[in-house]
Amino acid sequence: MRIDVSLVPGEILAKDASRSVVVVIDVLRATSTIVTALASGCEEVIPAESIEEAIALANGYKRSDYVLGGERRGVPVEGFDLGNSPQEYDGPRVAGKKIIIATTNGTNAITEYGVARDIFVACFLNADAVMEACRAYKDSDFVLVCSGQDGRFCMEDTLCAGLLATRLAEETGAEMSDAARAASLLYQQRKESIEDELLRCDHGAYLVGIGYEQDVRYCSRQSVLSVVPKVYDRRVIRKAHGGKEE
Amino acid sequence: MRIDVSLVPGEILAKDASRSVVVVIDVLRATSTIVTALASGCEEVIPAESIEEAIALANGYKRSDYVLGGERRGVPVEGFDLGNSPQEYDGPRVAGKKIIIATTNGTNAITEYGVARDIFVACFLNADAVMEACRAYKDSDFVLVCSGQDGRFCMEDTLCAGLLATRLAEETGAEMSDAARAASLLYQQRKESIEDELLRCDHGAYLVGIGYEQDVRYCSRQSVLSVVPKVYDRRVIRKAHGGKEE
Structure with missing residues (x-):
């Protein structure tokens, strides 16, 4: 067993992760939004690689069945129902609906690793629950994919990958690659200051600057949601057999 | 002023570093070898991107004027004069000669950033001297390029980039990107154990396994050489005006 981390988009190619369990992370904000939406009862999330693709996908559904969400450079897309603020994706707006979402970095990573053994979606909000899901794989390698920012x-x-790598290594004794060890060391060094790190990091500071400080603070909360989104046939569902929540 | 670090090959494109001072790092072992060779009196180092290119370049010189060096997967190339063990590149073998060298990762990074404002070559061995050279640029951005391992x-x-980023930020007050801050935090956390980190990291452990433990220990020595290699017209010379050592 080995834990690896793709620290930069494209660092680990999908073909090299085909036998691994992949965990996709985009803390600010795509995976925090997806986790929140599924925890709020949305039926499934359909990630789109562009705004145009999101609109095309939406055309295949009845208007009352879906919510269209997305952002570019951190701000909502004109004409879409919701932006990429996780807290917009609460119960009444999303319960029972499909969410079609186009975001800058995270959705690309989710759609890219389709050949992996299994693909989960993680952020700080559901870290413990993802750990629980990973624990079931006794013999697998893990690839934690950081979505990064603009490449x-x-x-x-x-830091989120570091949290997961640290716990996985502790529980399974798995070896860590250099990249996994670097993420783990960074997490261990800054674990008492995750909110501060998110507020000061490049994209966190940008989001604070355009008015999304509450989003950044929300995304730093750890293990407050128990949903484990799983990518299945290019859709993100609650971890399940047959699409039902466990 | 801003300090950035390319943590993975290709993460920062050459065109985006064209107004920056670039520092190329390949601790195990290309830049440690180049620094050692120039400190031992070699005239200049000509990096080649492949073994074939190295041989073609050598054909342009008198046999007594050059030394041909290189490695693939850590081992010397058949028919070459030297491998990539820094300590092979000592005085009698290299003094007054050109070294044509093909290595797996480091030489590619050196030749890639030709459009940068200035390009220096660093490793732990010459860290203080590189800092001294960087200090002369009062108004520049810095891009520290990690050569990485097989992409x-x-x-x-x-860790070496982290050392340079930490000192540069302390001395100049420059801002750090997320990548620079990550490298700096890792260095600060592990700075008392650099030799241990080099022995246990993925490529260090590989080199130990094929018999190069002494190389790895040598490459972890900090600021023992005062030479600052500078890339000029695709050749690496001692930092100089007109090619002479300062």
């Missing part, structure tokens, strides 16, 4: 390394995803 | 993140280059 670059980002601190917030690395 | 991946590696711990040893990141």
Whole structure:
């Protein structure tokens, strides 16, 4: 068993993760939003790689069955129902609906690793629950994928990957790659200050600057939601057999 | 002023570093070898991107004027004069000669950033001297380039980048990107154990396994050489005006 971390988009190719359990992380904010939406009772999340694709996908459903969400450069897309603020995706707005969502970084990572053994979606909000799901794989390698920011390394995803890598290694005795060990060391060094790190990191500071400080603080909360989103046939559902919540 | 770090090959493109001072790092072992060779009196180092290119370049010189060096997967290339063990590149073998060298990761990074404002070559061995050279740029951004290992993140280059980023930020007050801050935090956490980190990291452990433990220990020595290699017209020379050592 080995734990690896893709610290920068494209660092670990999908073909090299085909036998691994993949965990996709985009703390600010795509995976925090997806986790919140599924915890609020939305039926499934359909990630789109572009705004155009999101609109095309939406055309396949009855208007009352879906919510269209997305952002570019942190701000909502004109004409869409919701932006990418996790707390917008609460019960009444999303319960029982499909969410079609286009975001800058996270959705690309979710759709990219389709050949993996299984793909989960993680953020700080559901860290414990993801750990619980990973614990079931006794013999698997793990690849934790940081979505990053505009093709670059980002601190917030690395700290979340570090949390998961640290716990997985403790529980399973799995070896860590250099990248996994770096993420783990960073998490261990800053684990008492996750909220501060999220507020000061490049994208966190940008979001604070355009008025989303409450989002950043919300996304730093740890293990407050128990849902484990799983990618299945390019859709994100609650971890399940047959699509039902466990 | 801003300090950024390319943690993974290709993370920061050459075109985005064109106004920056670039520092290329490949601790195990290309830049440690180049620094050692120039400190031992070699005239210049000509990096080649492949073994074939190294041989083609050598054909342009008198046999007594150059030394041909290189490695693939850590081992010397058949028919070459030297491998990539820094300590092979000592005085009698290299003094007054050109070294044409093909290595797996480091030489590619050196040749890639040709458009940068200036390009220096660093490792732990010459860290203080590189800092001294960087101090002369009062108004520049810095990009520290980790050569990585086979396209991946590696711990040893990141720790060296972290050392340089930490000192540069302390002395200049420059801002750090997320990647620079991550490298700096890792260095600060592990700075008392650099040799241990180099022995245990993915490529360090590989080199130990094939018999190069002494190389790894040598490459962990900090600021023992005062040479600052500078890339000029695709050649690496001692930092100089007109090619002479300062």
